[in-house]
Amino acid sequence: QLQLQESGPGPVKPSETLSLTCTVSGGSMSSFGYYWGWIRQSPGKGLEWIGNIYYSGNTYYNPSLKSRVTISVDTSKNQFSLNLSSMTAADTAVYYCARSSGTSPKRGFDIWGQGTMVTVSS
């Protein structure tokens, strides 16, 4: 059974870069046709899609964050990562990683990690 688990550094200071990793277990990230995505949830803005990386390595970002976001994949470790630069208090949220199918039938995000709280504070 496929499982996803986020890990990260905990508190982040303003202007720093957030780095989170999602480890995939119980299956291969290289499986044909899946997107691996990041979503965040804050009280003020609800659920917000940050971006996806396709199994082929192509990336897709939310334009509202595109200038600050990088998503990458390390298939040898079965992990994908999120870097979000120039963090501010507005980036305080629970960050989730999740899987979505890119081939028919497309299902939205069918498997989620448990989420990790990221607080931006000096």
Add this chain to the structure above:
Amino acid sequence: EIVLTQSPATLSLSPGERATLSCRASQSVISNYLAWYQQKPGQAPRLLIYGASSRATGIPDRFSGSGSGTDFTLTVSRLEPEDFAVYYCQQYGSSPWTFGQGTEVEI
């Protein structure tokens, strides 16, 4: 960007009652790529419905989705105690993928 508007914000019902939740899109959702999620406190969202009307694996048949274009509905035919939660719609047909603001189903 497609804006999803969910209504009502809160739905107060009792176990055994029928719940009808609405999700309206600001423009047509491509290929009806519309999903519904359930979220309980402290948990990640769980996929209930995809493609507007297909139930995800393991989802009870009391959950059903309908609609097309810009108007979508999630129906819970008979509420069980574990169904009281927040429900979100999401469109994944156009970038950026977007979520509605949620409907809380409360006792």
